[in-house]
Amino acid sequence: MEQKSMNQSEEAFPSSSKYDNPELDSICKPSTEPSEAFQAETIIIGGGIIGCAIAFELASRGREVLLLEQSEIASGSSGAAAGMLAADSEDFAHPLIARAARDSRELLHHQKEQLYALTGMEIGLRHTGFITPFRSYSELSRCKDKQNNSSVKNQLWWDRSTVEREAAWLNRDVYGAYYRPLESEVLPVSLTRAYARAAHMMGARIWEGVQDIRLVVNNNGVQGVAAAKREITCKHVIVAAGLHGEQLMSQVGVALPSCPVKGEIAAIRFSAEQAGYRPDRTIYAEDVYVVPKANGEVWIGATSLPGRTDRSVSAHSVQRLLTAAGYWVPGVKEAEFLRAWAGVRPSTPDGLPYIGQCEQVPGLYAAYGHFRNGILLSAITGRWIADMLEGKSAEEMGIEALSPERLNRKGVVL
Ligand SMILES: Cc1cc2nc3c(=O)[nH]c(=O)nc-3n(C[C@H](O)[C@H](O)[C@H](O)COP(=O)(O)OP(=O)(O)OC[C@H]3O[C@@H](n4cnc5c(N)ncnc54)[C@H](O)[C@@H]3O)c2cc1C
Incomplete structure (x- = not known):
């Protein structure tokens, strides 16, 4: 994997204080x-x-x-x-x-x-687009079959060489990826x-x-x-x-x-030396998402446990999330584990x-x-x-x- 320049790495680690508001x-x-x-x-x-x-x-x-x-x-x-x-x-x-x-x-x-x-107050809005990567042509075909007309707007196809150029931190074995440039995220x-x-x-x-x-x-x-x-x-x-x-x-x-659906998330951090391995765009894969946040952390989620209302986090879930994220973004394995948490989505x-x-x-x-x-x-x-x-x-x-x-x-x- 290519290392990024130091300037990029500095940008990737902003102070988190502007997102906390003691007042x-x-x-x-x-x-x-x-x-x-x-x-x-x-x-x-x-x-x-x-x-x-x-x-x-x-x-x-x-x-x-x-x-x-x-x-x-x-x-x-x-x-x-x-x-x-x-x-x-x-x-x-x-x-x-x-x-x-x-x-x-x-x-x-x-x-x-x-x-x-x-x-x-800053809301941590980042507008870098989401990448949905595929391991193989058959995985891509399954995704195309599921997509309805309302979801195919605003997306570009990246072949393997485009993925390598645009996201050097992503697994080199990917078949290709959709890139959705309008997607964004907040804290x-x-x-x-x-x-x-x-x-x-x-x-x-x-x-x-x-x-x-x-x-x-x-x-x-x-x-x-x-x-x-x-x-x-x-x-x-x-x-x-x-x-x-x-x-x-x-x-x-x-x-x-209301129908509860519990979800768990893990947070990790890349050191300045690991900056070239840190994702700078969200990975929105079928099995996991990996979201680089404006406060410098990277959040990996999420499990989906219908009917559960407790906020405990299981070791198994954290292991599963980190393994899935580590496949797409190999640098995850070397990053520092910060914490994990759970919440309950309110469904109907x-x-x-x-x-x-x-x-x-x-x-x-x-x-x-x-x-x-x-x-x-x-x-x-x-x-x-x-x-x-x-x-x-x-x-x-x-x-x-x-x-x-x-x-x-x-x-x-x-
Ligand atoms: C793991 C996970 C990941 C998620 N990721 C995303 C995402 O990436 N993007 C996205 O858009 N959404 C995401 N969601 C979903 C999103 O978090 C919820 O849809 C959203 O937070 C619901 O907001 P809410 O205000 O309805 O509920 P809540 O945030 O639960 O707020 C309800 C509030 O009401 C208060 N309350 C309850 N009962 C009373 C009462 N009797 N009197 C007074 N106050 C009361 C509670 O204390 C609470 O503060 C995620 C959720 C989870 C759990």
């Missing part, structure tokens, strides 16, 4: 003991990427927002994600999501500047915090550590929530609680099931997120179930929910397929 706590930590009766136009429950993106969008439109998080911002699935914006690489459950994913990726690129201008915790902080700077209140939230509804619909030993009245409640959305909805008799019975108002309870909205693409779909979800609160219907926006009522209409047996 965030003092800005976003709420008074969890409010001393007066509260009201808000809109209450968002959940401080993951989805709740924070919605808070950001609503606050930027001048709406009054209170976000309630039971633990800390980005402590759920959003804190465990790899952060890929894989709009051209993922196999989406519906063509609507494939289109939305591309729009959302574009929106995120615009929001990067806006978030930085408001907060001074998910940084993005979630930047959304929260920007929303706060535009007037949103963000309270962390608020436990035991109860929805308060009557025959007219949503009245507010009971939390922190008091009732907070509001016009709209948006449940953006990821995997726990189901529990909140069940408090008021709305059945919108049909693989589509619930986005929209619950017909039985006017004023109550669902925004959860984004499964493996919540980071990617965050920006568009914020926009959709804000448009709905301003009176646009799901039909006008062309997103009826995501309606929380869809499972009942289809008669899906839950």
Whole structure:
């Protein structure tokens, strides 16, 4: 393998400090003991990427927002994600999501500047494209058979010599690869915090550590929530609680099931001497992804364990991930192992997120179930929910397929 020049290696190891924000706590930590009766136009429950993106969008439109998080911002699935914006690489459950994913990726690129201008926080957005390599012609044919029309846009074919020229750190035995130049990725915790902080700077209140939230509804619909030993009245409640959305909805008799799918990721680091072996673009292979991050680390993921909600990491999974990554990027074997973690993706019975108002309870909205693409779909979800609160219907926006009522209409047996 070729060694890269020192200049490239220096660029590959930026300081991680600009992605950590020690001031965030003092800005976003709420008074969890409010001393007066509260009201808000809109209450968002959940401080993951989805709740924070919605808070950001609503606050930027001048709406009054209170976000309630039971633990800390980005402590759920959003804190465990790899952060890929894989709009051209993922196999989406519906063509609507494939289109939305591309729009959302574009929106995120615009929001990067806006978030930085408001907060001074970097979100680690890197736009270097993804490589999907193949071992053989038959592996490539299998992939072509699976690809539907919506996923073949925005990709180039690289033969073996192009791969060698463009990605000298990749296994020399590859047959060839697809390169998808528009794909990009972020640091998910940084993005979630930047959304929260920007929303706060535009007037949103963000309270962390608020436990035991109860929805308060009557025959007219949503009245507010009971939390922190008091009732907070509001016009709209948006449940953006990821995997726990189901529990909140069940408090008021709305059945919108969440399906957990656990995933594990390992992080490694290449030393300055190993810089020539470090991937500078994401490998998005069938069996593993290898993502060079803006903080200098390389993240390798991810397992997929349906039905599991624990956050333990098994030795077997780490071994499997490192072996698969080491095949595509041989330098992985010499890199320093940093840590591994697990998170739980919030899925739904049909693989589509619930986005929209619950017909039985006017004023109550669902925004959860984004499964493996919540980071990617965050920006568009914020926009959709804000448009709905301003009176646009799901039909006008062309997103009826995501309606929380869809499972009942289809008669899906839950
Ligand atoms: C290993 C792994 C890799 C992934 N990689 C990617 C990727 O590369 N790209 C991508 O787009 N997506 C990825 N995902 C998926 C992505 O992480 C999720 O789709 C996304 O984070 C969901 O965001 P959320 O805000 O809905 O949920 P969460 O991040 O789980 O946030 C929900 C929040 O609600 C809070 N909450 C729950 N119940 C209550 C309550 N009763 N009261 C108050 N607060 C409550 C929780 O504490 C939590 O903070 C990955 C996920 C995993 C696990």
